[in-house]
Amino acid sequence: MKYKNLFTPIKIGSAEIKNRFAMAPMGPLGLSDAQGGFNQRGIDYYTERAKGGTGLIITGVTFSDCEVEQQSMPNCPNSTFNPVHFIRTSKEMTERVHAYGSKIFLMMSGGFGRVTIPTNLGEFPPVAPSPIPHRWLDKTCRPLTKEEIHSIVKSFGDGAYNAKRGGFDGVEIHAVHEGYLLDQFAISMFNQRDDEYGGSLENRLRFAREVVEEIKRRCGDDFPVALRFSVKSMIKDWRDGALPGEEFEEKGRDIEEGLEAARLLVEYGYDALDTDVGTYDAWWWNHPPMYQEKGLYRPYCKMVKDVVDVPVLCAGRMDDPQMASASLENGECDVISLGRPLLADPDYVNKLRSGRLEDVRPCISCHEGCMGRIQEYSMINCAVNPQAARERVTAYEPICKSKKVMVVGGGVAGCEAARVLAIRGHRPELFEKSQQLGGNLIPGGAPDFKEDDIALAKWYERQLSKLEVPVHYGCKLSREDVLAADFETVIIATGSSPKVFSLGEDAHVYTAADVLNKEKDCGETAVVIGGGLVGCETALWLSQQGKKVTIVEALDKLLAVNGPLCHANKDMLEKLVPYRGVEVITSARVTDYQNGILTAESAGETKKIPADSVILAVGYKEENALYHELEFDVPEIYLLGDAKKVSNIMYGIWDAFEVANHI
Known part of the structure; x- marks a missing residue:
């Protein structure tokens, strides 16, 4: 062996x-x-x-x-x-x-x-x-x-x-x-x-x-x-x-x-x-x-x-x-x-x-x-395994009757829900609008130091295949599609989309996901707007490629709103950003981007930052329209993952486990 x-x-x-x-x-x-x-x-x-x-x-x-x-x-x-x-x-x-x-x-x-x-x-x-x-x-x-x-x-x-x-x-x-x-x-x-x-x-x-x-x-x-x-x-x-x-x-x-x-x-x-x-x-x-x-x-x-x-x-x-x-x-x-x-x-x-x-x-x-x-x-658990240190209270619930369950969305919440449902004996089918499972794991896992995010997406793919869960790719479902289908229960896990806003010259303003997925080339100099986890990791990844990167953050420090981030992760990332040559401007408000120059106000000063592109990493908004179109027409319907509330991988997986284990 x-x-x-x-x-x-x-x-x-x-x-x-x-x-x-x-x-x-x-x-x-x-x-x-x-x-x-x-x-x-x-x-x-x-x-x-x-x-x-x-x-x-x-x-x-x-x-x-x-x-x-x-x-x-x-x-x-x-x-x-x-x-x-x-x-x-x-x-x-x-x-x-x-x-x-x-x-x-x-x-x-x-x-x-x-x-x-x-x-x-x-x-x-x-x-x-x-x-x-x-x-x-x-x-x-x-x-x-x-x-x-x-x-x-x-x-x-x-x-x-x-x-x-x-x-x-x-x-x-x-x-x-x-x-x-x-x-x-x-x-x-x-x-x-x-x-x-x-x-x-x-x-x-x-x-x-x-x-x-x-x-x-x-x-x-x-x-x-x-x-x-x-x-x-x-x-x-x-x-x-x-x-x-x-x-x-x-x-x-x-x-x-x-x-x-x-x-x-x-x-x-x-x-x-x-x-x-x-x-x-x-x-x-x-x-x-x-x-x-x-x-x-x-x-x-x-x-x-x-x-x-x-x-x-x-x-x-x-x-x-x-x-x-x-x-x-x-x-x-x-x-x-x-x-x-x-x-x-x-x-x-x-x-x-x-x-x-x-x-x-x-x-x-x-x-x-x-x-x-x-x-x-003061409790130990695991982001990707909701049963860790809760083995008895989260044991798989037996079912009395197998149900057909439609799962809309193939991010971590949708995948976890389908996995748990299939293990328990229900008959889930998953519908994903793109051509792959993983949702935000895919752009999030683009940096080489995030390889295990991609491994998690592939793990879900393999588990759903082994459990014989039908997965339909390239399916963006409408209200009519859902109502016409023959399912007893519907789970909406349609995820979130990056927040965007106009800066004037928007042809070279991209989302972090655009750049991480290599759908857009940010050039040799880039400004990342937003110093949360996505912004810092994107800047770090670009700096590793030799790009000149500046982070502009509205709050007075980086990583101010993410959590619960362990100090080991937070403190190391905070140190790595400047160590890798990324410039950081905090307490700043961006006004516009014209002719390759980003203008920002910080501490009473106007800063002009040359940049081939501007990368927006200012958060995500819930994609929950389909749920609200259906909530009064489907007797058993659940909203999960970022579509319910934009959060992190852990809560997407945990909420999906909780709901799928009790259907």
Whole structure:
């Protein structure tokens, strides 16, 4: 079989993993109950990924400290808050995971310190090794006392003991990684202490050393303890991270110190290093958006693997199995960690094993369903998979009677509705006015960094074909067409169209979709009007082609109205735009475009910008006329996707799933 090396067993400490796939730890927001145990959603969520073939499940972050850095409850599970309850709910989950031959590690956190996300963790006073600036808040952190460090270390031992009793096969420590509390102690920029926990590298790693020693003391030397580890910080300055390829002076942990730290940490007793790069100050490294290349951690994992003799895990957009297989072959890592790809498709591993790669639903690296929702609403989900972390409440509803359903529009909402209807046993037919499915995924996926948008459109095409859903292309239906057809239910998902306005010389004024679809040539110089997601990504794509691009935005900053955009995506795109040479003019009002000159007013000044073309990226308007022509004539009719309300891919898919699952 192809990729056979991905399906060979490996040991982490005493735990044998059946294949080379791990579920990467992701924030388990919404998966805990008020007593710090796993709720039903959490149990179903992790079990579903084990059922899908993943060899090692690593839970999202859990806490053991209840004294120093108190958490809002329920927030994340806590292994010491109510030990008996934690053990009971854990046992229920680990037994189900083990039924599928998978192993499961509990991720245990030393705390957030200066990087607490205020929307998730309440207003508790932030702590840190030293009085340093908080990452998000305008506050100075309070230094931990030695007694508090000892208290946290003891809680790790207690929590790991409870995890072992609850059936976990090991733990992963969170983390000398991403700038969390243990990492803040390990990095000299953050750790300015003059006691035994500060100064030399060994002293700065003392906290992490005491943690593994305490766990081994309580649980036995053969109880596996892995560590989430960032070999390099990518920090230019406080709250300022480096971009890929940028030359900069590392203010955090550099590679030389990172490799020495890796050696020491293994010497202290850690059984595996789950390796990446970055910190919260350079968040787009730890949570790579689509603007980062796939497999971005591989060279760093190789460096670590060359200096340690324990397994190295590698995550970071590793969903290309050819890349994953080559990484094992080339000695870059030992285990492939999949985070968001397992949110998008929990059956990824089984589909790969059985040669059904084309059926894997692609992750589009948008972060809107996972980190965006964690950041804003304290819950983990997935933009392209409405069932992620909601497996039980979104299970496919059985039907009493199969209905013929007309779906008008082949964007994500129409495709998702038709897919779900067919799976449940209804008989949908889809009518699309163009010659392809995908709607706004097609122009949106034109930049090379958005390739997974195109992959999602192709996935829908394949799924509807396999489900034998009739798809009629080139069909722009009228009210009469719909009423004359023999359907019991009608879904209108006719999408949206770009907003346009006249600037005078309109022959060279195009929509972003015109340019992205290569229907119009924007020339060598272009002005993009609108600094939202579409405008910024279009400008970035054109700048990569060597075009001179200016963004003119009416508001006072870029990306002001899109959301919930994860900070990793938003902050990276905001930095990439000027880094790639795109000029940005904010708080500006465009007046006209004549003789190749765009005129704009900004801060009381009139700006004249030469441009071969002007590209409008000022939003979309709902195409809902057909629905309103039909709403009083069709007894069961639904309006979905951008036709209902212009939004993002996630809400188009989610709304379609909700409606189609209850027809």
